[in-house]
Amino acid sequence: MKTARILPLLTFVALLLGWEALVHIQNIPAYVLPAPSRIFVALREDWELLSAALFVTLKITVLALALATGIGVALAILFAQSTWLERTFFPIAVILQVTPIIAIAPLLLIYLDAGTAVLACAFLVAFFPILSNTALGLSSTDHNLRDLFDLYGASRWQQMRLLRLPSALPYFLGGLRIAGGLALIGAIAAEIAAGASGQGAGLAYRILEAGYRLNIPRMFAALVLISVAGIAIWLALEFVSTRLLARWHESTRARSP
Amino acid sequence: MSLLSLSQIGKTFPNGTRALDQLDLAVSRGDFISLLGPSGCGKSTALRLIAGLERADSGTLTWDEAKPDIGFVFQDPTLMPWANVFDNVFLPLRLKGVTRADATPKIMDALTRVGLGDFADSFPRELSGGMKMRASIARALVLRPALLLMDEPFAALDEITRLKLNRDLLELQAELGMTVIFVTHSVYESAYLSSRICVFSNRPGHIIETIDVGPSGPRGEEFRLTSAYLETCQRASAALEQAMERA
Numbered sequence: 001m002k003t004a005r006i007l008p009l010l011t012f013v014a015l016l017l018g019w020e021a022l023v024h025i026q027n028i029p030a031y032v033l034p035a036p037s038r039i040f041v042a043l044r045e046d047w048e049l050l051s052a053a054l055f056v057t058l059k060i061t062v063l064a065l066a067l068a069t070g071i072g073v074a075l076a077i078l079f080a081q082s083t084w085l086e087r088t089f090f091p092i093a094v095i096l097q098v099t100p101i102i103a104i105a106p107l108l109l110i111y112l113d114a115g116t117a118v119l120a121c122a123f124l125v126a127f128f129p130i131l132s133n134t135a136l137g138l139s140s141t142d143h144n145l146r147d148l149f150d151l152y153g154a155s156r157w158q159q160m161r162l163l164r165l166p167s168a169l170p171y172f173l174g175g176l177r178i179a180g181g182l183a184l185i186g187a188i189a190a191e192i193a194a195g196a197s198g199q200g201a202g203l204a205y206r207i208l209e210a211g212y213r214l215n216i217p218r219m220f221a222a223l224v225l226i227s228v229a230g231i232a233i234w235l236a237l238e239f240v241s242t243r244l245l246a247r248w249h250e251s252t253r254a255r256s257p
Numbered sequence: 258m259s260l261l262s263l264s265q266i267g268k269t270f271p272n273g274t275r276a277l278d279q280l281d282l283a284v285s286r287g288d289f290i291s292l293l294g295p296s297g298c299g300k301s302t303a304l305r306l307i308a309g310l311e312r313a314d315s316g317t318l319t320w321d322e323a324k325p326d327i328g329f330v331f332q333d334p335t336l337m338p339w340a341n342v343f344d345n346v347f348l349p350l351r352l353k354g355v356t357r358a359d360a361t362p363k364i365m366d367a368l369t370r371v372g373l374g375d376f377a378d379s380f381p382r383e384l385s386g387g388m389k390m391r392a393s394i395a396r397a398l399v400l401r402p403a404l405l406l407m408d409e410p411f412a413a414l415d416e417i418t419r420l421k422l423n424r425d426l427l428e429l430q431a432e433l434g435m436t437v438i439f440v441t442h443s444v445y446e447s448a449y450l451s452s453r454i455c456v457f458s459n460r461p462g463h464i465i466e467t468i469d470v471g472p473s474g475p476r477g478e479e480f481r482l483t484s485a486y487l488e489t490c491q492r493a494s495a496a497l498e499q500a501m502e503r504a
Contacts, residue, residue, distance in 0.1 A: 144335040147310050151329050152352040162351070166339045248339045248380050 034217040039224065042217035050206060050218075054225050057187055057202035060115075061233065064122030065183045069176065071123075072130030080138040080164065090135075097128040101186050105193035114194045118202070121190035126183035133175025137168025170249050173241040180233040188226060203229075258286045259321045260404065260436055261307070266316035267461075268302055276302040278461030280316070286403070289430060289437045289473040291447035291454045293493060295501055299462020300440045304406050307438065328397030328435075330407040334389035336381040336396075342368065343377040346396045353400075360399075367395040370429060387418035394426075398433065405430075407439045411446070420478075423449055427475045444497060448489040449481060456496040466496040 016036045022028070023035035030038050043050065075093075079086035101121050108117040141164050149159050191204030203222050210218040245252045266280040276299040284290060292300040305311040306318065308329050336345045346367055350360040368374050371391040381389055390410060397405060411419045423446060430437055441447050447454045452473035458465040470489050480486055 142335065144331045144333060145337065147305075148329065148331075148335060148348075149352070150310060151308055151327065152349050154352045158352055162348070163337070166337065169339070248382060250382070253382070 031214055031216050034220055038217050039220040042215075043221040043224065046218055046221060050203070050222060050225055053201055053203045053206045053222065054229060057184075057191070057204070057226070058229055060119050060122055060187045060202065061183045061229070064119055064126055064187065065176075065180055065233075067119075067123050068126035068130050068179055068183065072127045072175070072179075073134050073172065075131050076134035076138055076168075077160065077165075079135050080160075086135070093128055093131055096124055101125050102189045102193060105190045108190070109194055118187055118190040118194060121193075122183045122186035125186035126179040129175040129178040129182065130172065131175075133178075134168055134172045137171025138164050140171070141167045170245060170251065173237075173244065177234065177237045177241065180237045181230060184226070184230050184233060260284045260286045260288075260325075261318065261320045263303070263307070264317050264319070266303070266306065266313045266318065268299070268306065268311065268313050275461035277306075277313075278463050280463050282455065282464065284404075284436060284438065286436055287434065287452075287473060289427075289439065289450055289452045291451040292438065292440045292457055293444065293447045293454050293497060294442065294457030294462070295459055295497070296442065298457040298459045298500065300457045301408050302462065303457075304408050304438060304440050307404075308406055325403035326400045328400065328402035328405045330390075330393055330397050330405070330410045332409045332412055334381070334386075334393040336389060336392055338381050340380075341377065342373060342379050342381070342384070342392045342395075345381070345392060346399050348396060349400050363399055364395075367399040368392075370398065370432070371395045371425070386414055387422065390414060390422065394429075398429065401433065403436060405435050405437045407437065409440050409442065412441070412443075419446070424475075424478070426450065427473075431474050444490055444493045445481075448486055448493055449476065454489070454493055456493060456500055458500040465500055466492075468492050468496070 020035045020037060023033060023038075034042070075089075079090065101124060104124070105117065105121050108120050111117075112120060145163055145167075146159070149163055154162070187202065188204040191202045192208065194205070195208060203226050207219050207222045210216075210222065242252055261284050263280055263282040266277055267275075268277040269275050280299075280303060282290075282303070292303060294300050302311060306313055308327055309324070336342075337348070340348075343364060346364045347357065347360055350363065351357075365374065365377070368377055371394050373388065373391050373395060376384065376388065376392075381392070384392065393410070411422055414422065426437075427450065429435070437450075439447070439450060448470065451470050453470060454468040455464045456466045456468070457463070468489060471485070
């Protein structure tokens with residue numbers, strides 16, 4: 001199935017070539033729409049600045065994702081202990097989720113220093129899909145298997161470790177993949193909201209800064225890096241997910257067409 | 258020698274369904290008892306009560322000695338999909354705190370008995386329906402239970418697999434000296450397997466007829482051709498029809 005891989009790549013290359021040609025034929029100035037080659041030049045010239053910014057943004061994203069995973073899974077396990085706990089605290093998680101992060105960010109920036117506020121925003125958006133998916137997974141355990149564990153006198157902890165957590169794993173991994181993308185979005189949104197006070201100087205701050213200076217190629221270059229970072233996170237989580245589910249889950253089963 | 262007896266057992270579910278009413282059943286060691294009846298007649302509930310997965314509202318369930326180790330086989334193989342066959346069969350021992358090293362000979366013995374000795378490393382999704390059920394039976398046998406409870410275990414299997422498993426089950430019972438209580442809605446299956454058939458009637462579930470078939474033990478395919486087998490089938494069918502009419 002080589003065509004399945006080559007086709008999207010060819011389409012992408014054709015798109016870039018079309019863009020390049022359009023800019024040259026129409027003589028569009030770089031401060032309106034830079035050609036891909038010009039963006040590539042900006043990427044190389046500003047590499048020191050941009051790679052440092054990329055590192056800052058990635059660090060926050062990964063940290064937020066790790067926090068969201070730890071706290072999300074811990075809360076889901078806690079909720080699984082009693083429906084009473086779940087009914088009490090789940091609505092709060094929902095409220096945090098449905099309030100757009102870009103609206104919360106300015107407030108957080110007042111209470112916290114810029115770096116912490118950005119981390120908090122990225123955490124807030126990433127945490128909900130992990131919590132809700134893991135909670136769903138923990139409550140979707142096969143009833144016959146639960147009976148079996150009861151029959152053999154399994155303790156609560158044994159049920160959790162040997163039965164409920166493994167059967168929640170595919171749900172958790174689905175949540176994690178969504179959370180990975182959201183953590184990056186949350187970090188970028190918070191950096192934009194932080195604006196000039198963004199001392200940490202992540203990629204979003206560099207976009208804003210380049211915008212003020214009308215350095216459009218650099219804006220595009222930073223944008224490219226954000227996309228690449230998002231794709232890299234997605235691929236990494238996809239890889240982890242496939243590895244963990246490889247031999248047993250239906251989602252990893254090859255089907256002949 | 259008696260193993261357990263149920264006396265005047267009643268059970269009503271929270272939704273108001275009266276599942277069992279005045280159920281009496283005496284089980285002796287070495288029995289192979291089939292609970293035969295239409296769907297929803299409470300035979301699975303009776304099995305779950307014996308396993309201790311449900312509590313009766315009324316009546317008494319008495320074990321002759323202490324409650325023995327029980328193996329339970331569900332209609333679905335109910336294997337953990339994330340664990341290979343070995344680890345699935347290891348489960349009952351693991352929950353009892355037995356180490357993997359101590360458990361290994363017992364697990365391999367159980368797997369060999371059901372004919373899965375070469376499939377310890379396979380995952381459930383790599384097995385056929387019949388093999389999954391064999392793995393499920395191996396898991397139930399690994400504790401060497403005195404009592405094996407089976408809830409329509411072969412209902413979803415094809416005819417040939419089913420006949421083979423029926424034959425193997427009788428051999429296993431004889432080898433391991435188990436008592437078996439087997440829920441089914443198949444007249445032919447119950448007539449082939451059982452030493453005694455208890456025909457259940459619909460809601461509320463109770464036994465309307467008990468048919469003694471003969472001593473338990475391995476039976477060849479030729480047993481299905483004997484006049485005794487055909488007579489048992491006829492009696493069981495008649496009783497089952499009667500049970501359906503009452504519903």
